[in-house]
Amino acid sequence: MLKLQFVPYADIEHLNTDERIDKLLDIVRGNKIVLMQGRLQPEEEGQLIQQTMHYIEERFRGIEICTIYPEEKNLQLLKRMKKEMVKYIVGNRDGITIIGPATIVREIKRDPNNMMLLTMHTINGRKRSSRKQPRRQHRSSKKTRRRR
Amino acid sequence: MVDKLFQQKRHIKMGLYGPPNSGKCVTPDTGIVFADGTIRPIGEVFASIQENTYLIKKIPDFTEAYVDVRDKNLQVLSLDPETLKIIPKQVALVYAQHYKGDIHHIRTRSGRVITTTPEHPLISLSNEGVQKIRSADLQVGQAVAISHYLRFDQHIIVPQPSTTQFVMEGNRIQAISKFHNPKSMTFPTTINASFTRFIAYVLAESNHVPNRIKFSNTDQGLLDDFLNITKELFSLPVIHRINKGVPEIEINSKTLTDYLSSFGFHPALSGDKIIPPLIMGLPDHLVVEFLRAMFDSEGYVADSKNGKRKGELELSSKSKLMVEQIQLLLNRFGIVGTFRTKIVDDVPYTVLAITGSDNHRIFRDRIGFTISYKKERLEELCKAGLKRNVFTLPIVPLLEEERQRLKTTQKEFFLDDKHVARMKRDNRITYHRIQDMAGQHPENKTLQQFAWADTLWDDIVELSIEPYDGYVYDLTIEDTHTFVISNGLVASNTTLANRICKDWLGEKMGTVSNIPHETREIQIKEKIHIKHKNKELTFSLVDTPGIATKIDYEDFLKYKMPEKQAKTRAKEATKGVIEAIKWLDDMDCVVVVLDSTLNPYSQVNVTIIGNLAARDIPVVIAGNKIDLKKSNVKKIESAFPQYDVVGISAIHGKNMEEFYESLFKILK
Structure with a gap:
């Protein structure tokens, strides 16, 4: 079962970089996938990776991260200025960032506006990856199917 | 734009992400076969060059060193992977590196063994044809190249006794020695059959010490031959003896042993005996x-x-x-x-x-x-008609493709109906059958190439890994990038991603590693000159560990690494990634090198490349290995549509001009 947690921009708006990263990583380390409104600053992304490296151990093996945001190249100058103003006042809420634990999310593919999340399990609960997962989950899912 | 680039004075730092710079070398005891027939351990070759190199002499505990030996006459035997012929080639660089990590022992069915770092490639044959495969990627059952036909530079060198060692009296010599009054002897003025047989007898059945040679054998014919040669060549008296029932001929002569030493045939215990170089190069x-x-x-x-x-x-x-x-x-x-x-x-x-x-x-x-x-x-x-099935070629699908292209029947092509099914099932065809087929199809280039190659293909039967801490060595041979080692195995000195470095540095740097995080430290190459269209630019190349968002110790287990070691390596790798990110801000340009035969997503995180762009660091993505069939640069292009992607073949230097162009474009 995949657990997704939505993090609205308002939740992290008032936090400084360290707090933001800690918040996001806490969720991911709890084996949940983060769906965050907006995106991190490039420096924050770098720091997120560095912090992730500090946390790596046997059960937490890192993250997969992907950001999708609207293309702004073709915007008219006036509109772009307007957008920059809004960004300045209320922060950059454009786009969406997905961060998942590497033990669950195998890889994230992105072709500009589509995102594909490849996870360790298929929908019917069978293992796709060769990586070992706790066997208990398997058995319970099979049993529930039989009961049904 | 390019002109502008060359006019600027600022110092450029270029980050090389993706291909970790790792040692891809052999251990110091690996014997290198030189074109004149000499075999020297690679560690000794480097040591002899090191003595004459001021810089390395000054820093005895270096971490890595390259010596350009193009001006020295160092010709080794090298396999041309295109023609499969073994030819003499000049060594361009000799390389040494202090290496701490795993070392791979590879043993083939015919008992040939090589010990290399995981990055060091061997020449392998599969359905894809002849390829260079890193030791770490080799598997049991894969076929690697060994020498079948070898030719040394043939020459006859007649050893001339020097006057510093011997007193010369006409055609006789006498060793100069404080402690003895050695007997004088005649010496051969030509190398003939008797001379070579004498060397063989001393090597095979003699006790060879600094002042005596004792030959023992039960065959009277051989004893007589040894006696006659001694008299004919050296005019020395001998002592006959029976020792524990075995007849013995003893030559007590310091002059003789000194004379033999003068051309590299030194007294040695039976475990240390070597054939003198003079014999290896004879007709x-x-x-x-x-x-x-x-x-x-x-x-x-x-x-x-x-x-x-x-x-x-x-x-x-x-x-x-x-x-x-x-x-x-x-x-x-x-x-x-x-x-x-x-x-x-x-x-x-x-x-x-x-x-x-x-x-x-x-x-x-x-x-x-x-x-x-x-x-x-x-x-x-x-x-007895004994069959020899030790050496086979695993290329039946390749030949089948060829057969279908030629639209011939199995019988016409394979010269057989009975065994083709078995050959297909096992993917094994004997060397002799290929020769027979080549004889029937003289126009077929694939058959001709494999049938008359200077190599045979030997299966790997055992792979093992051990920790190693010490110096490892490598040679760079231009064009062919291979060298033959003393047991006949062909090692490769492939320069995959480092064609880039080779062009810039005149030396190689590292290969794309499939073991994640092979490099866990930052390495900087200062003052790299790049020449393009008659102009030059100097910059520093910063080779970093690849930036990853995840490190799974189980990935290392796939490379047969013990669990404990895998966990330690994973820990070290996390530190490497942190270091690499710290360096990002200092970079003026980043080259991300990806293997175009593999899935781009599994090699680099999309966000990291986006992150570089968001920091206004120009990025060039080099899709390497475009010479391989599996290569798919379009897949990389579709994964990273916003960036410059250039397909290159670092090993063959293919498309490098285009790569440099895009580098100049982003550095503008």
Whole structure:
């Protein structure tokens, strides 16, 4: 079962970089996938990776991260200025960032506006990856199917 | 734009992400076969160059060093992967690196062993054709190249005794020695059959110490021959003796042992004996005399039907290197044997076993025996029709494709109906069948290439990993990028991603590693010159560990690494990533090198590349290995549509001009 947690921009708006990263990583380390409104600053992304490296151990093996945001190249100058103003006042809420634990999310593919999340399990609960997962989950899912 | 770039004065730092710079070398004891027949351990080759190199001499505990030896006459035997011919090639660079990490032992079916770092490639044959495959990626059952035919630069050098060592009196010499009054002797003025046989007798059956040579054998013919040669060549008196029932001939002469040492034939214990370089480069007819005397005294011919070693023609010695040298000499005639070790009284002996009636027939026709019972037994082996299936080629699908292209029947192409199904099932075709097929299809280039190649293909039967801490060495041979080692295995010095570095530095740097995080430290190459369209630019190249968002110790387990070590490596890798990110801000440009034959997403995180762009760091993505069939640069382009993606083949230097163009474009 995949657990997704939505993090609205308002939740992290008032936090400084360290707090933001800690918040996001806490969720991911709890084996949940983060769906965050907006995106991190490039420096924050770098720091997120560095912090992730500090946390790596046997059960937490890192993250997969992907950001999708609207293309702004073709915007008219006036509109772009307007957008920059809004960004300045209320922060950059454009786009969406997905961060998942590497033990669950195998890889994230992105072709500009589509995102594909490849996870360790298929929908019917069978293992796709060769990586070992706790066997208990398997058995319970099979049993529930039989009961049904 | 390019002009503008060259005018700027600022110092440019370029980050190389993706291909970790890792050692891809062999251990110091690996014997390198030189074109004149000399075999020298690679560690010793480097040490001899090091002595003459001021810089390295000054820093004895260096971490890595390159020495350009293009101006020295260092010719090694090298396999051309295109033509599969072994040719002499000049060594361009000799490389040493302090390496701490895993080292791979690879053993083939014919008993050949090589110890290399995980990055060091060997030449392998598969359905994809001839490829260079890193040691860490090799698997049991894969076929690697060994020498079949070898030719050294043939020459006869007559050793001339120097006046510093000997007192010369006409055609006689006498060793200069404080402690003895050595006997004078005559010395050969030409290298003839007797001379080569004498060397063989001393190597095979003699006790060779600094002032005496003692030859013992039960065969009267050999004893007489040794006696006659001693008189004919050196005019020295001998002592006859029977020692524990075995007849012995002793030559007490310091002059003789000194004379032999003067051309590199030093006194040695049986485990350290080596064939002097002078013999290795002799013309075939003299090498035949040498090998015959060697096999006469040290060879053993087994029964064709009974016994553990049935059908084998053997030669064994305590000296592994000497047995390997004999195999190299037998390579002149296309005889390839297998190596194994036997233990006698707790002492390991290296055995060269020649099997298969076809090999025996070549031996009989080209070399032969003088001892009659060995001659008879060999004749039996030749008639026994013993098959030799040690060397096969795993290229049946490749040949089948060829057959379908030519639209011929199986019988016409494979010259057989019966065994084709089995050959397809096992993906094994014998070397002899390929030769027969090549004879029937003289126009077919694929068949001709494999049938008349200077290589055979030997299966890997054992792989093991051990920790290593010490110096490892490598050679750079331009164009062919391979060298033959003393047991006939062909090692490759591939420069994959480092063609970039090679072009810039005139030296190589590292290969794309499939083991994640092979490099865990930042390495900086200062003052790199790049030349493009007659202009030059100087910058620093920062080779960093690849930036990853995840590190899974189980990924290392796939490379047969022990769990504990895998966890330690994972921990080290996390530190490497943190370091690499810290360096990002200092970079003026980043080159991300990806393997175009693999899934781009599994090699680099999309966000990291986006992150570089968001920091206004120009990025070029180089899709390497475009020379391979599996390569798909379009896949990389579709994964990273916003960036400049250039397909290159670092190993062949393909498309480098285009790569440099895009580099200049982003550095504008």
